[in-house]
Amino acid sequence: MDCNTAEDMVPRFISHSLSYKELEEFLHHIDTCESCRDELETMYIVDRVIRHLDKEEKDTRSDFQSLLMEDIERSREKLRRMRFLRTAGRLAVYLIVALVTGVIFYFLILQ
Ligand SMILES: [Zn+2]
Structure with a gap:
């Protein structure tokens, strides 16, 4: 990702509206x-x-840098969960495929 793309994503990062893929690349x-x-x-x-x-924000802390750090950490946590x-x-898909293949083989060998 280049800097222009990243800078364009900043407002969407702040408003939490990046997709997982964008978030991953952005971070x-x-x-x-x-x-x-x-x-x-x-x-x-x-x-x-x-x-x-605007008093829209309930969090009255003014330590914005640590708020940002928390926000980034939460985003990382979200990505980890998603991954x-x-x-x-x-x-689960591999397991099902293996099971189905096993069952098919089992019946093929029996016949
Ligand atoms: Zn950059």
């Missing part, structure tokens, strides 16, 4: 690119301050 980019991480931090703080002023579910799903 990877943020991990490796300091300038986009700074951009995210700035936008995040601006967003929080505006919400804060786990995908792996578990794939394993």
Whole structure:
């Protein structure tokens, strides 16, 4: 992912509307690119301050940087869960295929 794409995704990251695939690529980019991480931090703080002023935000903490860190950590946790579910799903499919193949072989050999 290039910086332009990542910067375009910042508002959608903040509003939690990135798809899993986008989120994965975005977090990877943020991990490796300091300038986009700074951009995210700035936008995040601006967003929080505006919400804060609107009193829309229940969380009255003003430590925005740690709020961002929590948000990133939650996103990572979401991705980990998604990856786990995908792996578990794939394993279940393999298991079913193996079982069906086993049953077919079993009956073929019996006849
Ligand atoms: Zn970048």
